[in-house]
Structures are given as structure tokens and as C-alpha cells.
Amino acid sequence: MSGYERRELAKRNLVSATSRVTKRTGHVANVAESLLAVTNKIALQATKQSAAVSSLKSKMDAYAGSAADVLVTSQDSVGLAKRAVDAAAQGKQSVQEFLAAMESIKSAVDAARAVVGVLNARTRDTDEMLNTIRDIAEATSILALNASIQSAHAGQAGRGFAVVAQEVKRLAERSTMSALAMQSSVDEVAQGIRKTVAALESILARVAEGEVLAASTEQSFAAIYVAANETSSAFREIGTALAQQAESLDNVTSSIASMNDSFERLYSLVEVSSSYASFAENTITALSRQAMDLSATGEALLAASEIVDARTHVVLNLPYAPQTYDPHKNFDFYGAQLLSNVHMGLLASDAKDAIIPGLASKWSYDEDALTWSFVVHPEARFSNGCRVTASDVKFSLERLADPKVESPSSWALTGIDGLAEFAAGTRAEITGIKVQDEHTVAIKLSEPFSGLLTNLSHYFAAVISAAEANEGRIVGAGAYYIAEHTDEFCRLLASPTHLKGEPAVNCIEFSFSNADIPAKLSAGKLDIAFIESAEVWAGVRALPRVEVLQRSILGYTYLGLNLRSPHPVLSDSEARRTLSLAINRSHLVEEVLAGMGAEAYAPLSPSVFGEGISGRFAPQEAERILSRFRASKPLTILLRSDEQAPLYERLGEFCIAALKAVGLETRVVRVPHSVYRNPENIAQADLYLSRWVADTPDADALLTPIFYSGVSTNMSGYSNPEVDMLIDRARKTLNGAKRLAYLKEAERIIVQDMPVVCLNYITLGVGFDQSLRHVAVSPMGLIRCEDIVKAGS
The missing domain is CATH 3.40.190.10 (Periplasmic binding protein-like II)
Known part of the structure; x- marks a missing residue:
């Protein structure tokens, strides 16, 4: 390029730059105006928030006082609960003493019952003896009668015998009368014994009732004792918690007071920020006018020049x-x-x-x-x-x-x-x-x-x-x-x-x-050249007037698993996870990608999104586990037939060799790049190779397109309601840390399900001519x- 052409090019670059500066300062002025409006809105919200914090502080002070009162009441309640425990213990002891007394009464009544039983037996014996005496008396009376009759027949000789007979008769009559009197007494004694037995039975019944009632009372006192103990323990815990709460409330009240001060300072800062935003708006407006003047000058300069094709x-x-x-x-x-x-x-x-x-x-x-x-x-x-x-x-x-x-x-x-x-x-x-x-x-x-x-x-x-x-x-x-x-x-x-x-x-x-x-x-x-292979990278780096740069980008290469396939290796999540053990990612990055990449075991790169999911290379373990899932037919892997994309060819060969090393045979189907992702081509394969580069810098853009149920870019046919729920929650969450936590939990579940085997995070190589500026x-x-x-x- 001649010196004249370079000058003309510089003039055009100047016109372009001033034109773009003019337009962009106008845009910045609009943004400054919006910033001023937002700053004023923040000031209004800060005022409202400060008032709310002041109100909250007053309420928290009142609440802290109430909490202190509750703490005192709780401590009194602990004393009352302790006295209730002591009273329940004494009541339980009294009931136990009452039960012992009732047991003594029962023993005494049982002894009395035994004595009365003996007396009753003796009464029955006496009754039998009286019956015998009556029988003898009657027999004697008859004998006396017979003797009198015989003495009458004997005449004078029998008169002495008649006198004896008469005395015997009178003796028999007195015996009979005495026996009758004794019988009456014995009957009265027997009746008294029966009444005594009935009374003793009644006493025993009342004693039994007293024992049941006392036992129930003892159980009630025992329950009261346990409940009172638990209540006492609970009150002690409540007292401890209230004491801690009171301490915490003091801290909260102190924090709210500090927050109130902070809002006051924030309001002051917002006022300063508002004045700066207003100043920036005015300055940018003036700068925009100057840029317009500069642009007009540049255009006039270009118009006055001899025009060449620059x-x-x-x-x-x-x-x-x-x-x-x-x-x-x-x-x-x-x-x-x-x-x-x-x-x-x-x-x-x-x-x-x-x-x-x-x-x-x-x-x-x-x-x-x-x-x-x-x-x-x-x-x-x-x-x-x-x-x-x-x-x-x-x-x-x-x-x-x-x-x-x-x-x-x-x-x-x-x-x-x-x-x-x-x-x-x-x-x-x-x-x-x-x-x-x-x-x-x-x-x-x-x-x-x-x-x-x-x-x-x-x-x-x-x-x-x-x-x-x-x-x-x-x-x-x-x-x-x-x-x-x-x-x-x-x-x-x-x-x-x-x-x-x-x-x-x-x-x-x-x-x-x-x-x-x-x-x-x-x-x-x-x-400008995009570089994907080690050979091209080496050749470009050796060129004298070419700049090179490498950039790790938000994307990953993966071996996709068609979950609609009936192949046993793809139907079982353990088998799918085991496929990951067969891939030596370190070798892939160093030998296949010439260092232009990083090992990937999950979609979210740890270098961008913080601590991530790690993995390992364990081919012997993979072969042992996969031996349980072998099928009669090989795994079909879909590859591109285009020579313009050699990276996929090398990745395909690497994956085929890795699978073969753990005992899995593959069959290759090739289709042109232009129809590679067509659903009918994915459907005929068990495995396919692809990569995903995020459409936005949010972690959501690395998960949703490949793993959310039903989206057209989810070529594996993966569906997990829990993953969908976590992604939905992340979208609704404005807090960045919480949003990322939801997405990382979704990622963890995805790796467990293993619908794809992540291979490497992508590093993009670019070579460009030194005459170009601002290539980024x-x-x-x-x-x-x-x-x-x-x-x-």
C-alpha cells in the first residue's frame, strides 16, 4: 500500500471513528439520563427503606422489651414447674402409703374372716350337739314314759321305779328346754356370724375398690410427675432459648441501628451520585456536540480530498x-x-x-x-x-x-x-x-x-x-x-x-x-483465521506478521447418548456413567487438541463458575462393569463425512478407540455436516459427537438447550422433572449466588443420569494479520x- 493510500485509509478510519464516537456519545447520553432517573429512584427507595428501618428499629426495641418480660415470666414458670414436680412426688408417696395401709386392712380383714370362719364352724358343731341333746332328751322322755307305764303295771313294786321315771322325765324336759334355749342362742350367734362375714366381705370389696382407685391415683400422680418433670425441663429450655433470643435481639437491634445509620449514609451517597450523574449527563451532552463537530470536520476533510478506492x-x-x-x-x-x-x-x-x-x-x-x-x-x-x-x-x-x-x-x-x-x-x-x-x-x-x-x-x-x-x-x-x-x-x-x-x-x-x-x-x-487443529496452530504461530490468541470460551464438546435407543448400555444409568470412565481426557486434550482445551466431566466449567464436578479415567473398572451390559450388536456412532471439520473426525476416532479398549464394539455411520443434527439421523444412532457453545454468558445457557425437557436442541431425548424444576427456579431467582446453586444442583443430577459424556471445555484459537486492531x-x-x-x- 502506497503512502497516499495509507493516508486516504487513515482519513476514512478517522471519519468512521468520529461518526461512531458521535453516535455512541449520544447513546451514552441516553444511558446517563436513564442512570440519573434510576439514581433518583434509588434515592426515593433509600428514603422509604430508611423510614422502614427506623420503624423496624422501634418495633424491635419494643419486642426486645417484651422478650425480656417473657424471659422473667419463663423463669417464674420454671419455679412453679419445680414446685409442681415436688407436689406430684409427695402425692405419689402419700398414695403409696395409703396403698400400704389398705393392704394392712385387707390382711386384718382376711384374718378376721378366718377367725369368724372357725367360729362359724364351731357354731355348726354346737348346733349338731344340741340336735343330739334334743334327740337324747326325746328318747329319755319316751323311755321315762315307758318306765312309768311299766311301773304302773308293776303296782306297789314299781312305785319306786315310777318315781325315778318321773324324775328322768323332768330331767329330759329340762334338757329339752335348755337345748331349745341354747339353740336360740346358737341361732343368734350364727346370724351374727353371717352378718360379720357379710360386713367383712363388704370391707374387702371397699378395700379392693380403694386399691383400684389408689392404683389409678398413683398412675395419675406418676403421669403428673413425668409431665411436671417434662414441663420443668421444657421451661428450662425455653428460658435458655429466651435468654439467647434476648441476646440475639440485642444484636439485631444493634444491627438495625447500624443499618439505619448506613441508610442515612447511603442516602447521602445517592445524593452525591445523583449530582455526579447529572454532571455526567451534561458533560456527555457537550462531548456529543463536540464529536458531531469533529465528525463534520472529518467528512469535510474527506470530501476535499481526491477520492481513491480506500x-x-x-x-x-x-x-x-x-x-x-x-x-x-x-x-x-x-x-x-x-x-x-x-x-x-x-x-x-x-x-x-x-x-x-x-x-x-x-x-x-x-x-x-x-x-x-x-x-x-x-x-x-x-x-x-x-x-x-x-x-x-x-x-x-x-x-x-x-x-x-x-x-x-x-x-x-x-x-x-x-x-x-x-x-x-x-x-x-x-x-x-x-x-x-x-x-x-x-x-x-x-x-x-x-x-x-x-x-x-x-x-x-x-x-x-x-x-x-x-x-x-x-x-x-x-x-x-x-x-x-x-x-x-x-x-x-x-x-x-x-x-x-x-x-x-x-x-x-x-x-x-x-x-x-x-x-x-x-x-x-x-x-483472520479460526484454528481447530494442532498442525494449523503450529503453522500459524510460525508466521512473521501474524498475531495469535487463545480464548477459553463458554462451551464444551460431548459424546451424546441417544436415550431412545434400546441398547442395554444406554438403557442403564450405571452403564452410561461407566462410559465416562473409559475416556482418557488428559490424553484427549494433550494429544488430540494440542492443549487447546481443558478436561470436562460436567457442562459447567470450574474455571468460570467455581468448584465443579471432577472425574477419573479407570478403563479396567469400566470394562468390568460394562461386561454385564454387552449386546449382540455394536454401538452405532454417527460421524460427519465433511473434510472441512477434521476435529470431529479425530474426536470420533479417539472415542471409538476408547470404547473398544473397554470391550465395546462400534459401527460408524457418516452423514454430511449440513444434516448431521437432523432428528432422523440422530434416531438411527446410539452415539453422536457434538459441541455446545453458550448463546449467553449465563450458566443457564449451558444447561437448558441440551438438558431441558422438550427443547429442540436436546438431541439425546433426556427428560428429568427435577432438573427442569431446578432450572425453572434458577430463572425466577434474582440472587446470582442462589441461581448458580440451583443450576449446579441440576448439573449434579445430570451427571448422575449421564445423558451425554462431556469430553473437553473449548479453547478457541485465532490468528490474524498484524495490520488489524481490536480483534477480540x-x-x-x-x-x-x-x-x-x-x-x-
């Missing part, structure tokens, strides 16, 4: 052509490289994947209504020059969610009110997306959704022209537009109407080939071509 042209390589040029349908990493430079949504992302303004100049959130409001910049244009309106935004987001479009990124709009009904076909529109005027669109959420802004900042949420889309054409509002594409290349031209200013590089050409990369870089036929790879592996400036060489 267009800048940068060529990048991609291994193959995108399967689609539709941002809402793209699934491919390299397709994203191209389309992210053509399309932009309401928000955008910078080279670090941080959110920056896109087509929206302002946005705000009403937390009570769960509604985001976005104001489309009045100067926003599609690449065909037509204005971007709020209706185009609603059309584009509904198209992204439309099941007929089959977007692999439709999950990104989760949480928008009415989305489920629209996806199910029961509503013709997403009711949560409202066009409020030509430039304002409101997005109402059905529930809190932490990732909406992040999702809206990436190319797959692109706003496209509704009018052009209805005619079958895709027209975006990004920095470039597609001027021409074939099977060999795609040429992008800078959009002169780009909201952020026309890029310094006028033309970006993507060459769909991985062949001869070092030679093309050396000859100037290639300016984002965490998601994308290069923003609009940032690139080509200097004279």
Missing part, C-alpha cells in the same frame, strides 16, 4: 457454510459468528458479552407490574433504510417463539406472560408483549425472570423487518448486511444506516474453507467485526 476488506475463514442465514433458526457456532455481525436486538453485547444498548435507547422496569419497557431509538434503521418500530420488535419476538419457526432459541423468552398459550396455539399473539406507541414496547413477565435482558442482548433475539419477513426476506439492523453468499463464501457490507455508526471495515468476507490456512494468512488472502474473542467465542480497524501496512 475501502477496507477483511477475510475470515469458517470451516463450512451456515445451515441457515436466519438468526431465529441458527443452531451452529460458526453460523453465529456470521449472523451476530448482521443482526441486533433491543439490547446488544460488547466484546466481553456485557449488556450494552442495542436498538433500544432506554429501558426501565416496573417491579410491581413485572414489566420491562423499551424505547426504540428514533434513528434506528434496518439495513434497507426503513425505520425500526415497536411493531417490528413484537413481530420478531413472536417469530422467535413461534413453534412453526422451530427456533432452537425459543427457550430464551421463558417467563413472558402469554408465551405458553401462544406456543400451544391457543392464542394468536403473546399477550405479554404490547406495542404502546411507534417506539415503545412493553414486555410483561408472568413471573420474575432473571435472564431476560441477557437473552435479549444476543443475536438470536434479533429484530428483523416484519414487512420484509412477510415477503420471505430476512433484513436486520446490525452493523453489516449480507450482500452476497454462495457455497464458498458470504460477503457482508457495512450498513451506512447502522445506529452505532458505519464500521471502519467496509467489507467482511467469510470464506467457507479450512484448507491451507497458514499459506493464505501468509499471502494476505486471509486476514468474546467469552462465547464471537468476534465483533464492527470493532475492527485495519491500519495501513
